[in-house]
Amino acid sequence: MVNTRFCGSPDHGVTRRSFLSVPAIAGVSAFAANMRIMDALKNPCLAGELKRQQKSVILLWLGGGASQFETWDPKPGRPTGGPFRSIATDIPSVQISELMPKMAQRLKTTAIIRSLNTRNADHGGGTSLMETGRAVEAAIDYPDLGALIARELGRADSQVPDYVSMYSETEGRHKGGAGFLGARYAPTFLTESMIPPNIRRQESLADVDHQERADLQKLLAKRFSDKRYNASVASHGMAYERVRGIMASEKLFDINQEPQTARDFYGPTQFQEQCLIARRLVEAGVPFVKVARAWWDSHGQNFETHLELCADLDQGMSALLDDLKQRGLLDSTLVITLAEFGRTPNINASLGRDHFASAWSCTLSGCGVKGGAVYGKTDPDGHKVEEGEMKSGDLFATIFAALGIDYKKEYHVGARPIPIVDFGCKPVTEILA
Amino acid sequence: MTTADPTKFKVAKTARVKGIAMCVANLPGTQRLFFGSSDFKVYEIDMAAEKPQPVEFTGEGHQSYVTGAALAGNVLVTGSYDGRLIWWDIEKREPIRSVQAHGKWIRNVIASPDGKVIASVADDMLCKLWDAASGNPLQTLVEHKPMTPHHFPSMLFAVAFSPDSQLLATGDKVGHIAVWDAASGKKVSELEAPVMYTWDPKQRRHSIGGIRSLAFTADGKQVAAGGIGTIGNIDHLDGPSRVEIFDWAAKTRVHEISDTKFKGLVEQIVFPKSGNWFVCAGGDNGGFASFYDSQTGKVVHQDKVPMHVHKFVLNDTQDTLFAAGHDQIAVVEFKAVPAAPAETPATAS
Numbered sequence: 131m132v133n134t135r136f137c138g139s140p141d142h143g144v145t146r147r148s149f150l151s152v153p154a155i156a157g158v159s160a161f162a163a164n165m166r167i168m169d170a171l172k173n174p175c176l177a178g179e180l181k182r183q184q185k186s187v188i189l190l191w192l193g194g195g196a197s198q199f200e201t202w203d204p205k206p207g208r209p210t211g212g213p214f215r216s217i218a219t220d221i222p223s224v225q226i227s228e229l230m231p232k233m234a235q236r237l238k239t240t241a242i243i244r245s246l247n248t249r250n251a252d253h254g255g256g257t258s259l260m261e262t263g264r265a266v267e268a269a270i271d272y273p274d275l276g277a278l279i280a281r282e283l284g285r286a287d288s289q290v291p292d293y294v295s296m297y298s299e300t301e302g303r304h305k306g307g308a309g310f311l312g313a314r315y316a317p318t319f320l321t322e323s324m325i326p327p328n329i330r331r332q333e334s335l336a337d338v339d340h341q342e343r344a345d346l347q348k349l350l351a352k353r354f355s356d357k358r359y360n361a362s363v364a365s366h367g368m369a370y371e372r373v374r375g376i377m378a379s380e381k382l383f384d385i386n387q388e389p390q391t392a393r394d395f396y397g398p399t400q401f402q403e404q405c406l407i408a409r410r411l412v413e414a415g416v417p418f419v420k421v422a423r424a425w426w427d428s429h430g431q432n433f434e435t436h437l438e439l440c441a442d443l444d445q446g447m448s449a450l451l452d453d454l455k456q457r458g459l460l461d462s463t464l465v466i467t468l469a470e471f472g473r474t475p476n477i478n479a480s481l482g483r484d485h486f487a488s489a490w491s492c493t494l495s496g497c498g499v500k501g502g503a504v505y506g507k508t509d510p511d512g513h514k515v516e517e518g519e520m521k522s523g524d525l526f527a528t529i530f531a532a533l534g535i536d537y538k539k540e541y542h543v544g545a546r547p548i549p550i551v552d553f554g555c556k557p558v559t560e561i562l563a
Numbered sequence: 564m565t566t567a568d569p570t571k572f573k574v575a576k577t578a579r580v581k582g583i584a585m586c587v588a589n590l591p592g593t594q595r596l597f598f599g600s601s602d603f604k605v606y607e608i609d610m611a612a613e614k615p616q617p618v619e620f621t622g623e624g625h626q627s628y629v630t631g632a633a634l635a636g637n638v639l640v641t642g643s644y645d646g647r648l649i650w651w652d653i654e655k656r657e658p659i660r661s662v663q664a665h666g667k668w669i670r671n672v673i674a675s676p677d678g679k680v681i682a683s684v685a686d687d688m689l690c691k692l693w694d695a696a697s698g699n700p701l702q703t704l705v706e707h708k709p710m711t712p713h714h715f716p717s718m719l720f721a722v723a724f725s726p727d728s729q730l731l732a733t734g735d736k737v738g739h740i741a742v743w744d745a746a747s748g749k750k751v752s753e754l755e756a757p758v759m760y761t762w763d764p765k766q767r768r769h770s771i772g773g774i775r776s777l778a779f780t781a782d783g784k785q786v787a788a789g790g791i792g793t794i795g796n797i798d799h800l801d802g803p804s805r806v807e808i809f810d811w812a813a814k815t816r817v818h819e820i821s822d823t824k825f826k827g828l829v830e831q832i833v834f835p836k837s838g839n840w841f842v843c844a845g846g847d848n849g850g851f852a853s854f855y856d857s858q859t860g861k862v863v864h865q866d867k868v869p870m871h872v873h874k875f876v877l878n879d880t881q882d883t884l885f886a887a888g889h890d891q892i893a894v895v896e897f898k899a900v901p902a903a904p905a906e907t908p909a910t911a912s
Contacts, residue, residue: 194767194798209582209602213628213644213668301766301798398714400768425767430800430847437686438715438769477583477601479848479871479889480800480827 185497185533186412186419186459187279190405190447190467192439193302193424194253197473197483200227200436201443202491203244203508210475210511213433221502229440232448238502239451239460240495241561245506245518246525248471251485253302253427256470261306263526264552270543273309275526276418278550280308280315282535283417290379291318291326293418294411296404298322300424302470310543317420324407325383382410395449402446409453412463426469430480443467451495464497464532468525475512489515492525494561498532503561523555531557567882568899569840569854569864575883576894577869578608578615584873584887586632586672588639590653591879594894597639597653598887599629605641605649607656610885610894620656624649631672632874633681635695640681642669648683650698660698664691670720675728680745682731684722690733692745702748707735711770713762723777723786726836732786732811734774736760740788742811752811759790759805763797771797776843778832780857786811789829789843792821800827800847808860818860825851825865831874835881842884846871850888852895869893 197212204227205211216225219234224242226234233240250256250265258266261274273281276293284292295317297303308315318326331340381387385406396406401423408419423443428435447467454460472490473483489508495501506518520528527537530550537557540547583601590597594611603625606617631642638659639651646669650659665685672683674695681693690704711717721734724745731743738759742752762770776789787808794802804825808818827847834841840863844852850868852875855861870888875895877884886893 207603213601215627215645298768299765300768423768425769425798427767427798429798431771434718434771435769437718441716479846479850481583481871482799 184415184462185283186415186417186463187275187283187529187533188405188408188412188450188463188465189275189418189420190443190465191297191420191422191424192426192443192467192469193257193297193300193422194427195256195469195471195473195485196426196439196443196467197428197432197436198244198489198491198508199473199475199483199512200229200432200440202226202230202242202493203512204228205475205510205512208511210477210513212477214436224502224504227440229436230444232444236448236451236495239455239499240493240501241499241503241505242491242493243505243520243525243558243561244489244491244508245515245520246472246487246490246492246522247515247519248487248490248522251471251487253470253485256485256487257302257304259522260468260470261304262309263522263555270546270548271307271309272548273311273315274306275529276306276317276420277308277311277315279418279533281311282530283533284315285415288415290382290411290414290416292416293317293420294320294416295420295422296320296324296407297420297422297424298400300422301427302424303422306420310541310548320383324385324404325380330380331377379414382414382416383407385410392453395453397445397449399442399446401442402449405446405450406453409450409457409459412454413457413459428473429478429482429484432473432477432481432483454496460496462497464499464529465495466529467493489513494529494532498534498563500561500563505558505561518558520558521552521555523552524558527551527555528557528561531559531562566899567835567838567840567880567897569842569897571899572852572854572864572866572895572897574869574893575896576610576615578610578617578892579890580606580608580617580892583628583889584892585628585630586641586874587876587885587887587892588632588634589876589878589885590634594878594885596876596885596887596892597632597634598892599625599632599641599643601628603627603629603643605629605632605639605651607653608892610892615892618656620651620658622657623661624658627668631669631683633672633674635674635678635681638695640672640674640693640695642672642683642685644668646685648672648681648693648698662693662698664693665689668718670718671722673722673724675724675745676726677728680724680728682722682724684719684733686716686718688717688719688735690719690722690731690743692731692748702745704731704733704741704743704748704750706741706750706753707733707739708737711737711760711762713764713770715770718773721774721777721788723779725779725783726781727783730779730783732777732779734777734788736770736773738774738788738790740774740777740786740809742786752814754786754788754809754811754814756788756790756807758792759788759807761791761794761797761802767797769797771800772802772828775828775845776831778834778841780808780834780841781836784812785809785817787832787834787841789832789845791826791828802826804829804843804845804851804853806832806843806855806860820855820860822853822862822865824862825853825867827851827871830872833875833877833884835877838881842877844868844872844875844884844886846888850886852884852886854897864897868895
């Protein structure tokens with residue numbers, strides 16, 4: 131058997147299986163502080179792998195398309211700029227919209243990308259493009275970012291979900307999916323409730339009975355697989371083994387477990403509460419959490435809409451970054467703001483802005499990111515990208531690079547190699563730490 | 564002197580302007596208009612000219628959209644999203660004084676009919692009264708809540724004086740209206756028009772609407788509020804234009820006009836000094852003007868205006884309105900046909 135080595139040194143050769151077999155690693159999932167893990171960390175390659183595996187992503191999805199003018203790329207005083215001013219930030223050379231005053235004081239943790247040109251200004255097409263990092267292809271069902279991260283950063287023995295998507299019953303909600311990676315990496319999808327449905331043990335079944343059933347299933351499955359091992363059987367058994375852990379994760383979704391001071395710190399809106407849940411989830415080891423805050427599709431009354439939604443975003447995002455930082459999690463958690471597109475420079479007769487994918491913005495904060503960096507530049511009125519044009523695939527490559535994931539990696543669908551990011555795309559190193 | 568006949572509605576003249584004309588004032592007896600724009604500037608335009616051309620005011624002006632303009636005698640006062648009020652000499656087209664009046668966007672500026680007081684409303688949820696001549700502050704009216712019930716910043720869009728300058732009304736995003744004694748600053752009534760505020764709790768999780776316009780009837784006994792009715796899809800201004808008229812002393816709603824012929828916001832309402840009608844205007848992506856019978860609330864006449872109307876003003880003979888809107892200024896006339904000579908049989912109207 132050929133070992134897959136984590137680094138060049140034979141001394142540090144280790145297989146993924148042997149890595150996962152380290153007894154302590156089974157306990158890493160939720161709260162990584164015990165001495166056996168400390169022992170494992172003495173092996174530099176194991177430590178590197180563990181570090182990579184402890185990374186998480188929180189995607190703040192601004193469904194409907196937030197305006198770059200009213201957030202990250204203001205154009206005050208220009209005909210397209212709207213009425214809002216730009217304000218100074220904690221990075222002397224960078225200004226953002228006055229609607230983001232709290233984030234203006236937290237740009238040292240955040241890189242702004244102002245040069246997305248994704249060419250698809252349709253909600254459905256744009257969402258698919260920005261969720262998967264590439265255009266729809268009939269022959270291949272591509273996984274979305276959450277599934278890719280779950281695949282790359284999730285642990286086989288994890289007792290918590292690998293991919294949680296909170297998208298309440300708002301317009302444009304989209305479950306996303308694992309595509310060719312398979313259902314193992316599909317999201318736990320929350321719409322009506324902030325607690326996953328059907329997660330609780332049936333009241334008619336005692337916990338001890340449930341445990342005994344699980345033990346019996348495990349025993350029978352082991353006997354079966356010992357004689358007839360194949361990947362499907364192993365996967366089936368693994369899914370059963372995760373059940374009790376995932377059932378036990380219900381409390382992670384319950385913000386009533388948090389002190390009122392923590393809840394006040396985040397704020398009272400649904401989005402702000404979901405940001406708090408996202409922190410709880412990554413703290414417990416969930417590698418990918420999507421918090422969708424819809425709906426920014428401000429064809430009418432763009433400015434009033436952004437007065438409301440930016441206040442929500444600014445409070446929720448800044449609280450999330452502060453909380454992650456205070457808990458020592460920000461260096462290992464990448465927080466992304468992204469949408470399917472931005473909004474038009476032109477202001478229509480309803481004082482709205484329409485769909486626009488030619489020159490828009492997103493942000494990356496925390497893990498692997500050079501805080502305070504601004505990448506790309508749009509023209510004075512925001513009609514087009516002047517410098518540093520980025521496609522969705524370039525953004526995905528940058529996200530993977532920030533997390534230490536090899537962006538040149540390939541999967542195989544049948545015999546066909548599928549690169550993890552679209553052909554020709556590469557990370558923007560200027561915003562990587 | 565002509566008398567008004569809303570059924571004779573016609574768009575008499577338009578002039579293209581840079582940006583979005585957000586507010587307008589008219590020098591009585593003339594077609595000289597003063598308007599504020601989304602390009603942060605204040606302009607004069609004489610719509611009596613063959614080819615009206617905007618002339619820019621000079622000096623240190625506003626730093627954001629200019630959203631309120633009121634004439635008090637020969638002094639123009641403008642207000643802006645920058646929170647400043649600026650007094651202008653309209654002949655020199657230069658500023659006289661500038662006041663940092665509000666902490667947030669100024670949504671409207673009006674002058675009392677007697678020309679003595681300026682009122683401004685802003686998203687700091689304050690209505691402030693100013694001495695029109697000196698610019699000194701007179702009153703600060705505190706009533707409207709800074710946050711909506713759904714934890715978002717509220718907005719204070721509308722303000723109106725009664726014809727005798729004694730009363731003032733203010734209206735906010737969630738449909739709350741306060742009526743004030745202007746001299747004492749005491750609240751004398753409060754009214755609710757919650758249908759003007761659409762909160763989408765499920766699909767979009769934000770709000771739209773609000774009371775965008777207020778006007779007292781000629782006798783001052785009733786106050787009308789304008790806005791937009793309940794909207795299904797709040798991405799757009801796709802709801803009925805809406806006017807509610809209240810007996811403010813009795814706190815009862817007299818009329819409730821929900822009009823789907825022309826959708827969008829009712830941005831301004833004006834009751835003429837005389838006559839049994841009132842006019843409102845606004846729009847969605849297009850513009851409209853609607854005349855209603857002030858006794859019955861029934862439609863007298865409705866028509867398109869070439870653009871979304873942000874504000875308008877009636878001329879002193881009450882038969883022409885000057886509208887400021889998206890990229891245009893429009894003159895809309897509704898003049899009665901002059902009475903025929905005695906020997907000619909009268910035509911029905």
